[in-house]
Amino acid sequence: MIKRSICIFPFFENIDKLELWREKYDPLYGKIAPHVTLVFPFESELSSKMIGSHVSNALKEIKPFELEFSGFSVENDSxxxxxxxxxxxTIVQLHNRLYTGILKQFLRKDLPFKPHLTIGRFVSDHACEEAFQVVSEENLTFQTAVTEVVVEVIEEDESSTVECRIRL
Structure with missing residues (x-):
């Protein structure tokens, strides 16, 4: 079984600030680049070719688009x-299109889909609230053009390996 997810890996000109926050607050910093998850992690025996073909077909009508992040939120106190x-x-549309066909069985109905980029993960709600206060003092916007979607393999140590890139 291979553990995968499908993401957008945005590039921002001002990524340094974002990476400073992630280094401080996100245990996955250094294992996976900043990303927007389109398909939550799933395990399957699907081949790379099958997944790539599905993603390519599901997104064939989607054109490159602009993505902008600003404002912060806390989910589940952690x-x-x-x-x-x-x-x-557009992110919601990508998510919905990808969870069809061979990936339909992996749709997580227990996780509501809210497009975002994770800055931190915490074991206590107090630590999460403190970090929220710190980052909320900044009035930063992060912008990028999305031109591809990535299928990643999630390794045993939670690091990310790009399996394929599908251009929009």
Missing amino acids: FLFIDVERGYD
């Missing part, structure tokens, strides 16, 4: 997010 301001509807 996750700190920077929220999607522009491109939200």
Whole structure:
């Protein structure tokens, strides 16, 4: 079984600040680049070719688009997010298209889909709230053009390996 997810790996000109926050607050810093998850992690025996073909077909009508993040939110008292301001509807559309066909069985109905980029993960709600206060003092916006979607393999140590890139 291979553990995978499908993501967008945005590039921001001002990524340094984001990476400073992630280094401080996100235990996955250094294992996976900043990303927007489109398909939550799933395990399967699907081949790379099958997954790549599905993603390519599901997204064939989607064109490159602008993505902008600003504002912060806390989820479940343990996750700190920077929220999607522009491109939200397109992200939701990508998510919905990908969870069809061979990936339909992996749809997580227990996790509501809210487009975001994770800045931190915490074991206590107090630590999460403190981090939220720190990052909320900044008035930063992160912008990028999305031109591809990535299928990643999640290794045993939780690091990410790009399996394939699908251009929009």
